[in-house]
Amino acid sequence: MHKVTPLVADLLEFIAMDGCTDEQFDEMALRLFAHQFAANQPFQSFCRLRGVNARSVKSWADIPAVPIDAFKALPLRCEPPAAGDRIFMTSGTTRGGSTRGQHFHPLLDVYDLSMTRNFAQRFMRGANRMPMGILFPDEVAMPNSSLAHYLDLAKSAFGASGASQTFVTPQGMDLDGLWAALEAAERSGEPYALLGASFSFVHVIDALRQQGRAFKLPPGSRILDTGGYKGQSRELPLDAFYTELSQALGVQRTHCINMYGMTELSTQFYDDGNAQVPSVKSGPHWIRSRLVDPVTGRTVPAGERGILVHCDLANFNSVTTILTEDVGLDAEGGFLLLGRAEGVEAKGCSLAVEEFVRATAA
Amino acid sequence: MTTARIRAGYLPGLDAAEVDWQVLPFAQGDQALEVEVPVLSAAQMDALAARVRQASALHLKTMAVSEIIAVIDQAIARLLDRSDPYRQQAEAYLPVVSGYDRDMVRLGLTGFFKTFRAAQLHRFVAEDFANPKVLDGFQPTPKGGAVRAFGPDLLVHNWAGNVPALALWSMVCGLLVKAGNIGKLPSAEPLFAGWFARLLAEVHPPIADCFAVVWWRGAGDDGASALYAQADAVLAYGGNEALDAIRRRLPVTTRFLPHGHKLGFGVISATALDTLKAPAIARLAAWDVMRYDQQGCYSPHVFYVQRGGAVSPRAFAGYLAGELANLHQRFPRRPLEVEDLAAVARWQQGVEWQALSASAEGPADQLIGASSAAWSVAYSDTLQPLAPTAMQRTIQVVGVDALDDVVPLVAPHSRFLQTAGIAAAPAELFRLAGLLGAVGVTRISAIGSMSAPEAGWHHDGRFNLLDLVRMTEIEQSAELAAEPLAPYAD
Numbered sequence: 001m002h003k004v005t006p007l008v009a010d011l012l013e014f015i016a017m018d019g020c021t022d023e024q025f026d027e028m029a030l031r032l033f034a035h036q037f038a039a040n041q042p043f044q045s046f047c048r049l050r051g052v053n054a055r056s057v058k059s060w061a062d063i064p065a066v067p068i069d070a071f072k073a074l075p076l077r078c079e080p081p082a083a084g085d086r087i088f089m090t091s092g093t094t095r096g097g098s099t100r101g102q103h104f105h106p107l108l109d110v111y112d113l114s115m116t117r118n119f120a121q122r123f124m125r126g127a128n129r130m131p132m133g134i135l136f137p138d139e140v141a142m143p144n145s146s147l148a149h150y151l152d153l154a155k156s157a158f159g160a161s162g163a164s165q166t167f168v169t170p171q172g173m174d175l176d177g178l179w180a181a182l183e184a185a186e187r188s189g190e191p192y193a194l195l196g197a198s199f200s201f202v203h204v205i206d207a208l209r210q211q212g213r214a215f216k217l218p219p220g221s222r223i224l225d226t227g228g229y230k231g232q233s234r235e236l237p238l239d240a241f242y243t244e245l246s247q248a249l250g251v252q253r254t255h256c257i258n259m260y261g262m263t264e265l266s267t268q269f270y271d272d273g274n275a276q277v278p279s280v281k282s283g284p285h286w287i288r289s290r291l292v293d294p295v296t297g298r299t300v301p302a303g304e305r306g307i308l309v310h311c312d313l314a315n316f317n318s319v320t321t322i323l324t325e326d327v328g329l330d331a332e333g334g335f336l337l338l339g340r341a342e343g344v345e346a347k348g349c350s351l352a353v354e355e356f357v358r359a360t361a362a
Numbered sequence: 363m364t365t366a367r368i369r370a371g372y373l374p375g376l377d378a379a380e381v382d383w384q385v386l387p388f389a390q391g392d393q394a395l396e397v398e399v400p401v402l403s404a405a406q407m408d409a410l411a412a413r414v415r416q417a418s419a420l421h422l423k424t425m426a427v428s429e430i431i432a433v434i435d436q437a438i439a440r441l442l443d444r445s446d447p448y449r450q451q452a453e454a455y456l457p458v459v460s461g462y463d464r465d466m467v468r469l470g471l472t473g474f475f476k477t478f479r480a481a482q483l484h485r486f487v488a489e490d491f492a493n494p495k496v497l498d499g500f501q502p503t504p505k506g507g508a509v510r511a512f513g514p515d516l517l518v519h520n521w522a523g524n525v526p527a528l529a530l531w532s533m534v535c536g537l538l539v540k541a542g543n544i545g546k547l548p549s550a551e552p553l554f555a556g557w558f559a560r561l562l563a564e565v566h567p568p569i570a571d572c573f574a575v576v577w578w579r580g581a582g583d584d585g586a587s588a589l590y591a592q593a594d595a596v597l598a599y600g601g602n603e604a605l606d607a608i609r610r611r612l613p614v615t616t617r618f619l620p621h622g623h624k625l626g627f628g629v630i631s632a633t634a635l636d637t638l639k640a641p642a643i644a645r646l647a648a649w650d651v652m653r654y655d656q657q658g659c660y661s662p663h664v665f666y667v668q669r670g671g672a673v674s675p676r677a678f679a680g681y682l683a684g685e686l687a688n689l690h691q692r693f694p695r696r697p698l699e700v701e702d703l704a705a706v707a708r709w710q711q712g713v714e715w716q717a718l719s720a721s722a723e724g725p726a727d728q729l730i731g732a733s734s735a736a737w738s739v740a741y742s743d744t745l746q747p748l749a750p751t752a753m754q755r756t757i758q759v760v761g762v763d764a765l766d767d768v769v770p771l772v773a774p775h776s777r778f779l780q781t782a783g784i785a786a787a788p789a790e791l792f793r794l795a796g797l798l799g800a801v802g803v804t805r806i807s808a809i810g811s812m813s814a815p816e817a818g819w820h821h822d823g824r825f826n827l828l829d830l831v832r833m834t835e836i837e838q839s840a841e842l843a844a845e846p847l848a849p850y851a852d
Binding site: 042045046049067069070073074293294295296300305306307323325327341348349350351352353355356358359360 | 522523524525528599600601602603621623624625626654656657658659661663700701703704705706707708709710711712714715716718719733734749750751752753774775777778
């Protein structure tokens with residue numbers, strides 16, 4: 001197993017704090033930047049291309065944001081490869097390409113602490129353990145999926161033992177098992193938590209509708225969905241999704257929480273329910289975000305839409321600061337996630353990249 | 363901010379008060395524009411189709427092609443006259459809806475309209491019909507008997523995209539074959555087609571009911587279905603997925619003429635790369651990239667440049683970058699939405715990462731100029747397959763040893779090929795044209811003319827007019843058999 005370096009030890013302490021000042025955030029961000037600049041050659045070349053060196057970064061916002069596609073092109077890692085590495089890979093479904101982005105974790109201590117600290121506050125909301133149902137394959141079935149690890153960790157750290165279960169295998173969803181668990185929750189009157197991929201919930205909604213039934217889970221029950229539909233289910237607008245979800249399972253929309261995470265990050269964002277969509281997303285004190293013009297990298301004027309850049313201090317081995325392909329808008333207490341940066345099609349009659357890739361993948 | 367409101371479309375015989383109008387908002391800088399577009403019910407669409415069909419039978423099918431050309435010529439003359447109100451509103455509002463630079467739109471419109479004057483239209487007809495009189499009546503055929511061409515009674519156009527006035531192409535085609543025309547406005551440029559219809563009606567009132575311009579959202583619902591059900595032929599523009607969706611809605615007997623999105627490229631021979639010619643060709647190439655910010659089906663995405671000339675491919679890429687920088691001063695790129703910026707950034711960064719990962723061995727790929735500039739040239743010294751760039755004046759230049767090397771790079775994408783710009787000596791031009799034509803290229807132009815097709819071109823390699831008509835033949839047997847039945851027969 002990998003040894004915990006002083007930097008990582010300090011980082012774990014940082015995450016364990018109750019919060020931080022701007023100065024403390026910058027200090028840790030700059031330490032991690034100096035480390036990554038020195039230890040990761042491709043990242044250093046990228047910084048130099050952007051005219052940035054180890055001394056020119058004064059604040060987290062000065063750190064060049066690495067586009068997520070770079071996780072496909074190059075190994076972004078500080079530690080040399082080792083047998084015990086966990087490698088999380090992107091699904092590769094979004095653009096049809098066969099190359100998958102890779103995120104190397106020599107140890108998961110930081111990821112796990114980041115996940116549990118944040119999850120306890122934003123999803124458990126003070127509850128200790130709860131019976132949990134997981135609508136996604138476990139990490140034995142999908143060892144390269146960060147979501148499988150995340151959900152397994154949620155179950156082991158926060159699921160009531162004996163009453164928590166994974167209902168999805170690569171072969172499919174165990175609907176009968178799920179109905180039984182939901183019936184048991186209804187009978188017990190104890191709050192139940194159902195977590196999984198957004199598209200799995202669409203399958204659940206559709207199956208319930210087909211059978212003409214609905215559940216009414218006990219008060220305090222909650223749902224966590226994540227990741228969108230990814231072409232795995234029918235697509236429905238956010239508002240319709242949460243309305244149907246709430247009706248199918250009897251969970252109020254205030255308790256339907258969406259998690260926004262990425263394979264390229266080690267920290268997640270949550271909203272405080274989806275009574276209104278799009279909901280405001282926010283993260284814990286060890287991650288910060290800004291909205292940029294993706295071409296210049298400059299922060300957009302207040303009130304304008306931009307592409308999200310995240311600086312995640314828990315990304316100690318890769319790069320802290322990434323340029324996503326997600327469009328966001330500033331909001332009180334966080335940001336609104338407006339979807340992926342698509343829609344460059346259909347402006348003219350010249351072939352756009354998206355259509356070309358779809359056509360050549362088909 | 364000033365906000366203008368314009369009612370779009372053209373609906374002969376329908377009371378505007380009974381039509382549902384939707385507002386499409388547009389804004390550029392301090393100018394805002396609200397365009398009202400009509401949403402017709404199935405019953406209204408049926409009524410409109412019946413009216414257009416009937417009017418064209420009465421008024422259009424009875425005109426000689428030359429007369430129709432004269433009417434179009436008059437309308438075009440007004441669109442070329444910068445003091446004409448139609449021209450003025452086109453210059454005022456098309457930049458607002460499309461976002462393109464005003465001067466670019468003004469020059470683009472003039473260049474485009476010029477190809478629709480009477481002389482060009484006669485040539486257009488002659489391109490497809492050896493004897494244009496077959497559109498007016500039966501004409502003798504060499505094999506004996508006679509033949510006449512009939513246009514569809516109802517031709518439906520599904521326009522797409524934001525290239526200003528693009529609807530003119532297919533609408534003129536429909537008129538030349540005397541079809542009743544109903545076109546669906548593209549949401550990205552919902553103005554020109556309606557104006558052109560109104561202008562035609564003004565120029566020659568008898569044909570005022572022979573065409574209509576409608577709109578629907580997305581794939582459309584009942585109104586669209588009603589119209590499709592009545593169409594004899596459907597001309598549609600758009601991505602292959604959208605085209606496929608339209609095709610599925612049509613009866614099998616309806617003629618479907620799709621024009622999908624295309625991927626243009628250029629090839630520059632070493633013979634064109636001496637120190638005098640190379641900068642001039644780079645300037646022309648930059649014009650092709652600049653026009654409508656590469657949104658045209660004919661716009662180049664990649665220039666393949668041969669090594670061995672006095673000017674290297676890398677140096678050519680440098681000239682091209684310089685010319686794009688100059689053109690941006692004259693015709694600034696349209697302001698981009700964050701989604702477009704993200705596409706540009708993705709493309710640029712893809713080049714950068716490729717360069718970083720390859721820097722150890724051999725010559726690296728390069729992005730020329732500041733990545734924040736409103737244009738971008740990527741140079742690669744290794745063979746690169748044909749692929750779309752992010753458009754918005756992002757262009758890939760690839761150095762090649764031999765022009766023939768280009769053929770296998772483009773061949774896999776035959777479905778998306780249309781225009782290739784070529785700068786080469788005559789013998790090279792014809793040899794390469796043969797190779798490129800064989801793999802799917804349908805139009806070869808000079809560099810600098812890629813984005814300005816000539817009058818009478820065969821769009822996507824098809825016959826613009828011939829594809830629309832049905833030929834009716836009187837076979838010789840019928841003619842001979844008629845003779846004994848004549849009143850003067852002995």
